[in-house]
Amino acid sequence: MFSAYLLVQACWLALFAPLSIVVSESLMSWHGLGGVANQELLGFFLSPVGYLFAIWLVAMSLFNFFLQQGVVTLLLAQHEVNKRSISQAIRLLIQRSWLIARLAFMQSALLISISCTLLFIGRWLFGFMLADWDINYYLDQQRGQVWIYFSALSLGGIPLALWLGSKWLNWWFALPFCMLQKQPLGKQLTDSTKLSVGQRKLILGLNIVWLALRALVFLMLIAVSIWVLRFSLDWWAPEDVTSTELFVFSFVVLAGGSILSFLDTWLYASIQFYMFKVLVKKRGGELHSEHQRVLKENHSLHLGFRLMLLAILLVGVSQLADDVDGFSQRFAAPSDFTIMGHRAGGWLAPENSLEGLHQSIDLGLAVTEIDVQLTSDGQIAVVHDRDLRRLTGSSEIVYLSTFKEIQNAFVSAGLEKPQPLSEWLEQSAGNITLNIELKRYDRAMDLVPAVVDALQHFQHPVIISSLDVELLNAVKQKVKGSLLAERVSIAFIAAASFGETKLQQNVDMLIVNQQWVSAWRLLSAQQRGQQVHVWTVNNAADVERLFYLRVDGVVTDSPEMAIATIENLQQLNQVEHVINSFRYWLRF
Numbered sequence: 001m002f003s004a005y006l007l008v009q010a011c012w013l014a015l016f017a018p019l020s021i022v023v024s025e026s027l028m029s030w031h032g033l034g035g036v037a038n039q040e041l042l043g044f045f046l047s048p049v050g051y052l053f054a055i056w057l058v059a060m061s062l063f064n065f066f067l068q069q070g071v072v073t074l075l076l077a078q079h080e081v082n083k084r085s086i087s088q089a090i091r092l093l094i095q096r097s098w099l100i101a102r103l104a105f106m107q108s109a110l111l112i113s114i115s116c117t118l119l120f121i122g123r124w125l126f127g128f129m130l131a132d133w134d135i136n137y138y139l140d141q142q143r144g145q146v147w148i149y150f151s152a153l154s155l156g157g158i159p160l161a162l163w164l165g166s167k168w169l170n171w172w173f174a175l176p177f178c179m180l181q182k183q184p185l186g187k188q189l190t191d192s193t194k195l196s197v198g199q200r201k202l203i204l205g206l207n208i209v210w211l212a213l214r215a216l217v218f219l220m221l222i223a224v225s226i227w228v229l230r231f232s233l234d235w236w237a238p239e240d241v242t243s244t245e246l247f248v249f250s251f252v253v254l255a256g257g258s259i260l261s262f263l264d265t266w267l268y269a270s271i272q273f274y275m276f277k278v279l280v281k282k283r284g285g286e287l288h289s290e291h292q293r294v295l296k297e298n299h300s301l302h303l304g305f306r307l308m309l310l311a312i313l314l315v316g317v318s319q320l321a322d323d324v325d326g327f328s329q330r331f332a333a334p335s336d337f338t339i340m341g342h343r344a345g346g347w348l349a350p351e352n353s354l355e356g357l358h359q360s361i362d363l364g365l366a367v368t369e370i371d372v373q374l375t376s377d378g379q380i381a382v383v384h385d386r387d388l389r390r391l392t393g394s395s396e397i398v399y400l401s402t403f404k405e406i407q408n409a410f411v412s413a414g415l416e417k418p419q420p421l422s423e424w425l426e427q428s429a430g431n432i433t434l435n436i437e438l439k440r441y442d443r444a445m446d447l448v449p450a451v452v453d454a455l456q457h458f459q460h461p462v463i464i465s466s467l468d469v470e471l472l473n474a475v476k477q478k479v480k481g482s483l484l485a486e487r488v489s490i491a492f493i494a495a496a497s498f499g500e501t502k503l504q505q506n507v508d509m510l511i512v513n514q515q516w517v518s519a520w521r522l523l524s525a526q527q528r529g530q531q532v533h534v535w536t537v538n539n540a541a542d543v544e545r546l547f548y549l550r551v552d553g554v555v556t557d558s559p560e561m562a563i564a565t566i567e568n569l570q571q572l573n574q575v576e577h578v579i580n581s582f583r584y585w586l587r588f
Contacts, residue, residue, distance in 0.1 A: 004071045004086045005262045008093070012064045020060040027053040037523035051112065059101075059108035065265070066100050066175055067093065072269035073179050092179070099178050102185055103171075110168050169200045172207075176276040195279050202275075210268060221260070225253075226586060233583040243575050338553030339562045340435060341368035342536050343384060346557030351391075352382045353416050354427065361431045365559055367463065368428075369435040372421055374447045379403035380421040380454060386441045391415070399442045421451070425458050435463040435491065438471045448474040455484060465491035465511055469503050476503075493535070511535055511555065514542065519588050522549065540565045548577075548584040 031049045044050040074089040093100075170193040177188040196203060341348070345356030345368055352370055360368040371384040381398055388394040388406065392413035396405060407417040421436075428434050438447055448471060455462060466472050472490055479485040491509035492501075494516050504510065509531040517534060525532050534546055535555035543565045546554055556562045572580070 001072060001075050001266065002259075002262055004075060004089060005068055005265065006258065007086075007090065008067050008071050009064075009258070009261075012067060016060060016063065020056070023056055024053060027056065037520050037527055054112045055105070055108050058111055059105045062108050063101055063104040066104055067097070068265045069269040069272070070096065070100060070175060070179050072266055073176055073273050076270065076273050077180060096178055099185055100175070103174055103178060106185075107168065107171060110164055110171075166200065169203050170196050172196060172203050172272070173276050173279075176273060195276070195283070199275070199279070206271060210271075214264060217260075217264075229582065230586055233579065233586065241575055241579050246575055246578065334547060334550050336552065337547055337566055338366050338533065339559050339566070340533060340553055340555045341365050341559050342555050342557045344368050344370050344382075346559055348559065350415060352384060352418070354419055354424070355416060357424065357427060357432070360559065361428075363559055363563065365432060367433045367435055367553075369437060369465070369555055370424065371437045371439050372447065372451065373398050373439040373441055373444070374450055375403045375406060376400055377402045378450065380447070380450055381406055382418055382421060382424060384439070386439075421454050425454065429458070429460050433461050433463065435465055437493070438464065438466040438468070438475075440466065440468040440471060444468065444471060445474065447471070448478060451475075452478045452484070455488065459487070461487050461489070463489045463491050463509065465493050465509070467493045467495055469501055472503060472507065491533075509533065509552075514546075517546070517549065517551065519585075522551065526550075537562070544569060544580075545584050548581045549588060 027049055028044070031044050031053075033044055044053070071089055071093050074092055075086070078085065078089065171189055173192040173195045174189055177183070177191055178185075181188060181191070183191070341356065341360040343351035343356070344353060345360040345363075345365075348359035348363070349356035357368060357370075370382050372380050372382055373386075375381050375398060379402075381403060383391075383398055383406065385391065386398060388396045388398070388409050392409045392415065394409040394413070396409050398406060401409075403418075403420065410417045424434065436451065438444065438451065451464065452475065464472070464475050466475075469492070472492060475488075476490060479488055489508040491511050492504050492507045494504065494510055494512040505528065507530065510525055511533045512535070514534055514537070517532075522532060531552040533553045533555060534551050537543055537546065537554040537556050538558050538561070540561055543554060543556075543562050547566065547569060554562060569577075569580075
């Protein structure tokens, strides 16, 4: 019985899991979503395409469960006719697969209709709550409207949900009928409804108990597994773990999961089958005789059908291998990791100085970040602060001073005098990519056309970043449709750890603080094709953690430390990378 279960599960994974992934991705892309980690998922599920997507997901899950349950049901039923043949059970199951698939889709449509009834009635409620991140404000200020919509949801949705739920209870015995009766699906649903009369409360109670126990065991297993993994990874040094030990550990986890899943399916199928058997015998011998006749038949598969299944299996295995390979890459060593100097090189030299730029180039950095703002005479100064008090002791305010006055203030303080952006572009060209951060001080909007004009004849890639959404929108509009748009990457610097603007979802790059980085947000951004860089990372432990979380890079004041850390990590073998990846993702 366990062998039959494993065979069905293996075929499911090879054939239908890849198909389910392809269909799901197609439906999401049709709606305009690029991945599952997306803030707009609720709106997607409330759309017609999302409704189809939900039905598909539940149907494929039910189909998988019905196949597993079906083969256990057939093997249990074979004992009545003293016939024990896994191959016969599998053949009969395959012959019934189309019937089972239709039953799964019908039941999934029923279940999704229950949930969507509630969602559609409460659609306006969800819509206005998600219109702003401050949900607590709406709950407090719009409490009257909230109660109105909750009342409508309760009065209109719950009765309909209960009616749909009763239909589902009527169909609970449909699967055994599909396995043991040669009748159209409609006839089997009718017979199932008749058989469930007087048994609905018992059926509902059994399913509630089963779901509760299943959820409890599932949560306990997850909690224990995570605790064991964390405990082990905290005590094991990656270099002490061999590939054989890792393989054995993975095999034990998979084998244990398969056994528990089989026991769960076997218990559920046994309860359903023996209830079905008792109730059928009470109804008379006609159905019982037909079931025995079906079980005694020899079932064979046409050669063409076998070849078709084999072809689908090979395609499915190929697709599944690609999906597994893509997933496993998240636990391998990242191929690219950008170290970006902060303020032209961080602690290598005075901030935003050409000396820092040259040090960054000599160190081999791919990118360095500089801060720019506009002076009173229209020059672009590479200075971070609004005034020069911190750097020079002068009270000069950048946007109120000429570029010459700013240079004199630096010279008076014994510092290298700033050079205009044009000089930075000339000395960085072909040597390093500049990340030009636009500072929003007073005349900030005038800075956009000035920077764009300065870049018109610059033939190398450049990043334009800012904390300010309005500035970045202005840049996007300014370069839109021009050749410059091909060379300029737009980066939003996310200082807050909550919220997500429309622009944030559409820029090329996100430069975020460490508090922003969460599993959902990181996956969401990467599925949109955005790079994620983290600022400002100045210790080796954080660099290592972010390296294994697969961010695209870090902004740092200590580029030498970051380079040394990455070089050390790149010397580890593949097993050590896998262990470290699990360690950081489990803590994430």
